[in-house]
Amino acid sequence: DHFIICGFGEVGKETAEELNRHKIPFVIVDLSLSEGDRARFSDYVMIEGDASEEEILEQAKIMKARGLISCLPEDPQNVFTVLTARQMNSNLQIVSRASLKRTVLKLKKAGANRVITPKAIAGKQLATVSIKPEVMHFLETISSGESDAIHIEACTLEKGSGLIGKSLRESNIGQYTGAVVIGILNAQGVLRSNQTNRSTISTIELEEGDILMAMGSEEQHKSLLNFSREK
């Protein structure tokens, strides 16, 4: 149930740090690990080798992995790694970095579920932080890695949940759990909204498979999960 991080440059280091913060296990694969990095990150599991080679991915236990994150510096390296990984494990969650926007489609065809383009997201963030600094600050606050902080979690309504058929207003989620539901995605991942502009999401009738996007502390999210499982 671990992740494989391919590439341990600046992007790979940041990815590892974030997984580490969430206490999620991972293995790093890099073609050439420096002595400095080995010493500085001695508590990380590292394999030196080419991540696009099957035997290296076998060493990283790809068949048992939950996901692979390809963040190699050159796009062709990412394409090859994604191709190899996808051939070996068809159920793996694969995400990849793309240095150039025009590689995004190639990476998806190679088998990546999601692709992140650093320069594109940087441009978006530079614009957002300029025109809506408070919104940006808020989004950063709630998506920060600190576990005691208020953050967003997803809570899926499984079959039999007592919340199905109720609206948020009727459910009293806030009162019982302290978590605040800020959005509802349907099972296909589409944001649910009311037809009319005057009514809020609090009157939408919840359905099986709906994903409640909630804000709260770790404890409040646990409380919501339990609450959603009551019949």
Place this chain on the structure above:
Amino acid sequence: DHFIICGFGEVGKETAEELNRHKIPFVIVDLSLSEGDRARFSDYVMIEGDASEEEILEQAKIMKARGLISCLPEDPQNVFTVLTARQMNSNLQIVSRASLKRTVLKLKKAGANRVITPKAIAGKQLATVSIKPEVMHFLETISSGESDAIHIEACTLEKGSGLIGKSLRESNIGQYTGAVVIGILNAQGVLRSNQTNRSTISTIELEEGDILMAMGSEEQHKSLLNFSREK
């Protein structure tokens, strides 16, 4: 009330596109604009020159600008540009790209209000999209640039607002405006929360200067703004 975008590489282009989507005026400054870019972006205002030179920033009307966004490829160029801009206009909102993490502090000392590091945010996003794909999808949906979509806006409670002294529950914001308040920042930008885990933000007593972070359509945000200004 315009923005000055310094650098028209990949990051600069993405920044310009995002400002354009929000119909916010901007001027581009780049040392060397290609004929291809001039033709492709013929509706953009462009100045060819060194953004760290006073006379170029004067041409870009820095004294009348709302903000400057420095997204040059090399960090020393960004530092020089930020320094020049800050000397010329002490009130300007300045944000900058930093290619390397170790330049962030230098850029802030030079006068940048906010600094964005593309590789660092890419690493964070690769991790988040791997471990919480629904949350990532939701954040992307609500921060997308489409104006008819549900998105987050900030609404500051000015002196005299009828909401001051009330809680969200008492205010009936949802019922009157359709917008959903998902967080409250105080005037210092700190997330407000209740002491106890069991209670929600809906019982916090609103104060002057509080910033309501609300989700809704363009129309719902306008409605909330008007509602917040009622005595």
